[in-house]
Amino acid sequence: MLKTIFSQASNLIYGCMGLGGGWDSTEYDRSHVQQAEEVINVALEAGITVFDHADIYTHGKAEAVFGEVLKKTPALREKLILQSKCAIRFADEHGPKRYDFSPAWIKSSVENSLRRLHTEHLDILLLHRPDPLMEPEPLAEALQQLIQAGKIAHVGVSNMHGHQIAFLQAALNRPIVVNQLEMSLAHRDWLEDGITTGSIQNRQMGYAPGTLEYCWTNKVQLQAWGSLAQGRFSGRPTTDTREQATSELVQQLAQKYSTHAEAVLLAWLMRHPIGIQPLIGTTNLDRIRACADVGRFTLSREDWYLLLERVRGEEVP
Numbered sequence: 001m002l003k004t005i006f007s008q009a010s011n012l013i014y015g016c017m018g019l020g021g022g023w024d025s026t027e028y029d030r031s032h033v034q035q036a037e038e039v040i041n042v043a044l045e046a047g048i049t050v051f052d053h054a055d056i057y058t059h060g061k062a063e064a065v066f067g068e069v070l071k072k073t074p075a076l077r078e079k080l081i082l083q084s085k086c087a088i089r090f091a092d093e094h095g096p097k098r099y100d101f102s103p104a105w106i107k108s109s110v111e112n113s114l115r116r117l118h119t120e121h122l123d124i125l126l127l128h129r130p131d132p133l134m135e136p137e138p139l140a141e142a143l144q145q146l147i148q149a150g151k152i153a154h155v156g157v158s159n160m161h162g163h164q165i166a167f168l169q170a171a172l173n174r175p176i177v178v179n180q181l182e183m184s185l186a187h188r189d190w191l192e193d194g195i196t197t198g199s200i201q202n203r204q205m206g207y208a209p210g211t212l213e214y215c216w217t218n219k220v221q222l223q224a225w226g227s228l229a230q231g232r233f234s235g236r237p238t239t240d241t242r243e244q245a246t247s248e249l250v251q252q253l254a255q256k257y258s259t260h261a262e263a264v265l266l267a268w269l270m271r272h273p274i275g276i277q278p279l280i281g282t283t284n285l286d287r288i289r290a291c292a293d294v295g296r297f298t299l300s301r302e303d304w305y306l307l308l309e310r311v312r313g314e315e316v317p
Contacts, residue, residue: 006177010050011295012048012292013050013280014043014051015052016036016053016062017057017062018283019061019065020032020057022058023058026060028065032061033068033069036069040069042285044080046291046292047295048288049079049080051066051080051081052180053113054084054088055086055113056128063084063116067116081123082119082124085180086109086110086127087099087100087128088128101133103141106127106143110122111151121151121153124152124153124156124177125146126156126180127156127158127168130157130160130164134168136167136170140172155175156177156179158178158181161211162210162212165220175219177220178222179215180222180223181225182224182225183226184224184265184269185269186233186311188311190212191272193212212274221275222274222275223279224279227266227269228266229265232247233247233250233261234260234261242313245310246307246311250307259290259294259297260293262280262290263296263297264307267297271298
């Protein structure tokens, strides 16, 4: 089953956080559904088959408008891999913003996501952020019940270190298949940890050593959120001289490889041999197509290091 789902998975993932309108409203209209339909169709045409949700995205509206599209065209469901995340709870009448791995909350979140998405199952359920109050055994039992009921096929996590994954995995009888982390040319602690070992620079890292290696050796697929660094190197205005210099290099490489700046940034992540799956979240249809061009070329080792050096502002140690 695991081999089957990932053999069907695209190298890019479409992140659906931008669907359903803004975060300042709990309502959506037909224009938001139409936007979701256009995004899904363009993404599929571009070869993107994995779609990433979370129960909190635009307060559930992202799942809802996506589900409207699936309800209208049920055959689409067989063409895509659908994943969603749960466990972040915003402040409400019961308490402050919090994380909740309790069995009751996980089960109700999955039920609500399935209802909004108009689907009978999620291909992957990701636990959105680590809950310090997690009790592994009850959580594992709840996840197993969801699997047995056919409501989720696989379990993943998001924003977890290797030791946290290992801790949870010890209670599960199914493999954790995904870990979703912030990874980009701008957010590089996952990479810098390895190349600055033994130096004073390493003390500045906000990253738990061994996470990359844990995922690699245990066949946990790494997915990168924030992969385009919010446009910092692909057209967003900036007064930061290092960002400007990096953006100039990205444009030069885009010309060299006859591609787009977005594709160069994604190619930098995907050049790593661990096989990172970047998430893109733009609702701009042309930008989705530009990102998909990443499948047409591979950065050379020299260009990969040149980008790293430029964004660091100095050569590697």
